[in-house]
Amino acid sequence: MNYDTDQGAAIYSPLVLKLYDWWVLGISNRYAWQCSTRAVLLPFFRRHLGDRHLDVGVGTGFYPARASLPQSARLTLLDLNPVSLHAAQRRVMRRSTQVVRHDVMNPLPGRVGKNMDSISLFYLLHCLPGTMTDKGKVFGHLKAHLAPDGVLYGATILGDEAGHNAFGRKLMAIYNRKGIFGNQHDTREGLALALKHHFAKVDIRVEGKVALFEAREPVA
Numbered sequence: 559m560n561y562d563t564d565q566g567a568a569i570y571s572p573l574v575l576k577l578y579d580w581w582v583l584g585i586s587n588r589y590a591w592q593c594s595t596r597a598v599l600l601p602f603f604r605r606h607l608g609d610r611h612l613d614v615g616v617g618t619g620f621y622p623a624r625a626s627l628p629q630s631a632r633l634t635l636l637d638l639n640p641v642s643l644h645a646a647q648r649r650v651m652r653r654s655t656q657v658v659r660h661d662v663m664n665p666l667p668g669r670v671g672k673n674m675d676s677i678s679l680f681y682l683l684h685c686l687p688g689t690m691t692d693k694g695k696v697f698g699h700l701k702a703h704l705a706p707d708g709v710l711y712g713a714t715i716l717g718d719e720a721g722h723n724a725f726g727r728k729l730m731a732i733y734n735r736k737g738i739f740g741n742q743h744d745t746r747e748g749l750a751l752a753l754k755h756h757f758a759k760v761d762i763r764v765e766g767k768v769a770l771f772e773a774r775e776p777v778a
């Protein structure tokens with residue numbers, strides 16, 4: 559099935575990005591999704607970061623900018639929204655950064671390297687429309703760019719099944735109605751199935767209402 563993927567990206571205007579870190583990484587992560595940016599998500603981002611890294615769905619570039627990348631690292635930023643790409647590129651302050659404007663629901667262009675040591679997708683899957691099976695196509699597109707010993711990892715807010723608190727339910731209802739999120743039916747099991755379709759080794763843990771996943775050994 560074909561979905562309109564623009565809505566999950568179009569919201570990130572310059573004004574929204576100015577407020578993003580405060581509202582999403584600060585308030586919402588703490589009080590709605592109960593998964594701390596500083597205590598959980600940023601350390602998770604750093605832990606799996608390799609020398610050749612692709613960040614997909616960059617937002618404001620908070621994670622790669624705070625990851626203390628070594629000088630030798632080669633960073634690629636990929637996003638559908640040029641405003642996000644511009645903001646993230648400025649924030650990471652690395653001349654060598656490759657920037658790719660692309661819809662991750664489609665196979666990636668050849669200029670994105672095929673040998674990434676790590677690929678991150680933080681808070682991207684819950685922005686995509688469709689079922690977890692539809693979203694799983696993303697893993698198929700990304701695994702083609704992962705080194706044989708590389709890791710694909712990320713975080714996504716789970717759907718209604720996670721049992722959100724009142725604040726979370728309010729945000730879920732508004733964001734899903736507006737198409738900013740498409741995650742009402744996203745489950746940990748669905749995510750595990752979609753990942754296992756593409757990777758031999760999959761690990762998922764849930765922190766608050768957020769699934770943190772890592773996947774290795776792409777299968778053909």
Ligand SMILES: C[S@@+](CC[C@H](N)C(=O)[O-])C[C@H]1O[C@@H](n2cnc3c(N)ncnc32)[C@H](O)[C@@H]1O
Nearest residue numbers: 566567615616617637638639642661662680681
């Ligand atoms: C919620 S933000 C996440 C930002 C950051 N990774 C974080 O965790 O704070 C989602 C990002 O994914 C991008 N995005 C949404 N749909 C996309 C798609 N189909 N292809 C590529 N990027 C997409 C948006 O433009 C936005 O920059």
